[in-house]
Amino acid sequence: MPHDVTMPQLGMAQDAGKIVSWLKAPGDAVTKGDALFEVETDKATMEVEAQASGFLTGVSATEGEDVAVGAVIARISDSADDEGPAPEAPAPAAQEDTSDALPEGKSVTMPQLGMAQDSGLLVNWQKSPGDAVKADDVLFEVETDKSTMEVEAGTDGYLAATLAEAGENVPVGQAVAIISADKPDAPVSRSVASGGVEEAPVSATETVEEKLTEPKATPSKPAVQSTDGRILASPKLRRLALEQGLDLSRLVEAGHPQPFHVSDLDVLKALPQKSARPAAAAATASRHLVAKIAGDALPGFAKWSAEAHGMTDPDALLAGLAGAALPDATCVAVERFGASKSYAVGGTNSLSDVTETEDPPDLILRDLRGTTIRSADMGGETAPVLTITTRRKGLRITLDCAADQLDAQTAIQLLTDFADRVEQPLRHLL
Template identity: 35%
Template sequence: MAHEVIMPALGMAQDTGLIVSWLKNEGDKISAGDAIMEVETDKATMEVEAEASGFLTNVRAKAGEDVPVGDVVAYISESADEVVEGGEKPKAAAAKDEPAPAEEAPKAQAEPAKPEPAPAKEVSVTPANTGDKILASPKAKKLAFEEGLDIAQLAAKGVPQPYHVKDLEQLRGAQGVGTSTVSGPQTFHIGASVPRKKLDAFKDWFKTDHQTKIENRSIWLGFATSAFRAVLEATEKDVCVLSSEAGGYLSYLNADRRKLVEIAPSESNAAPNFILRDLTETAIDMVQASAAVCPTLSIARSKKAFVVSLAYQSDQLSDDQALQFVAEFTARLNEPLRHLL
């Protein structure tokens, strides 16, 4: 028996969902738990997983279509060519509020048959016919944000939507990679390394003394916010950090004014002073990021040290400020108790 794939409710007040893209093609064999499509609501773009195993058949809605919650968009069948009764693709709906043409009285003489009008061509999904909404996968959006790429330029080039990671190559090339032409502020980088043993010893002491564990991210947030405040001498001002976490970004306001074990995301809409990337749980041990939005502080891990990298532009920080920021941050990592006293 075929299993229905319905448009899920991903939010409390959601009435419809926009299909950003199909991750599986009609006829593909899939297993329960496989991601089969990306759906966008007013608040997020999420992958929808298959609830059964079989073949994706009778796809009824295309990428770019807004589908009411609960409507069937496809089926998972036992065979790739199974046709589900009532599962055919819906025909184009008649225009709303348009009265049906009245029947004409029979004419005395039959008129020659008029040629049937050519069927309208299918319109591709572009910003012009989707309310200027750009359709792109969550990973493509995230990478574009991190690299300072403008996805809207793909639409201007006529690249069909939805966009995926591979489409970003066209934007990287368009920004003059490998050429001598410089447009806008340049990105500069400062790197440093700090032995891990001192911070590891501090974490062990804290766990024994306070009977609780400190996460690395809390240390980065608290120490980096304090270092940035010292650089700008912003004693009375708020310092907001945008932290890259679990494929998204969370905002932390004045993390240095909280206990390390109490640092938590805030609901503030304040513009970030800098972005923090914790790469210590990955295999990455060096990074040179862009800084299109604001300075970006990345922390990676080698065998014996933490590797710190700051990316910034001249209109965000002066060279002296950037050097002081890295120096202040690494000093706190070398002497953790200094931050607590």
């Protein structure tokens, strides 16, 4: 199936790009990831990669030509002979949106945040029709499958028209707003779903009265629901909710209208707690950290320890290194090839003081070197688990534990210290 090659949007205020040069000729075989052409904007020159494998056909833009963002300039086809009609570069969406029914002004288009992106989900509007805007004011937020970004107005003026509603998917390059130089008498509000049929304009008088009679912190919002089940929320709210351990789905369950903003954070905090669920969630939450080190110094260290100091138990050496990385640990269990031995480490940094014990472990060390296993994510057990596996060049060390066993800082410190000791075990003796 042919894949259209379009002019990407490399900047939020970019309307078009200049084809500097084609790096592949019509009929050439291309592989996904190959550089197809160079494009120049007012800020940068970049290589654009192929998003599919096949043959370059239907090239319709020449070197030195300015092409509108989103315009089809070539195809990647299954056959070099599949030329077909050359794809025509469509007129910019701004020309349709600035017809007689719409105010005159500069169009703001749906940006292309990724080379393979065809559309973006408009999360919410930060300005209302009729509002005065500055070039660096955030106009709306857009979400793709990879990121959520704030889109700036790009020019000073007034928001004369909004051409999509929160929760709608808008094709890349299509106009979503118009900014006029003069304050509009009757700002326009449309949706993509309406197919361009103009809805009742919002009068300037109504806009002013609404601002005077309704508190800005609690505006009336339509209950918007994304079609694919995603929660519509601003990036800042998502970050704050994550930092404070809050679940945005509780707002959805409570019927709070989307999209959610930072102003909804207090509403989320005020929602009644579900009985026993927060405690259960905290108890079952887990931590999974991975460290990678170059080489494997442990066999050489074990040989040196046996010859120079008579320490012939390599498991005791591992237990000592692990115990020193977790100062509160008094017992470390070492599991190797199905067998397990526990060692008393007793808060000492002396490897010669490590002895076998029957006490329950504070830390489990699972040594999978010599097996075909290359990574492990087995969840927490009765104690935190450090797992050593072999990778192509060096070792991978994984820490799995429950959140109530180690706090985040202690878990990070444990894995860091143990990885350092395994990478350079002789430093442990200094």
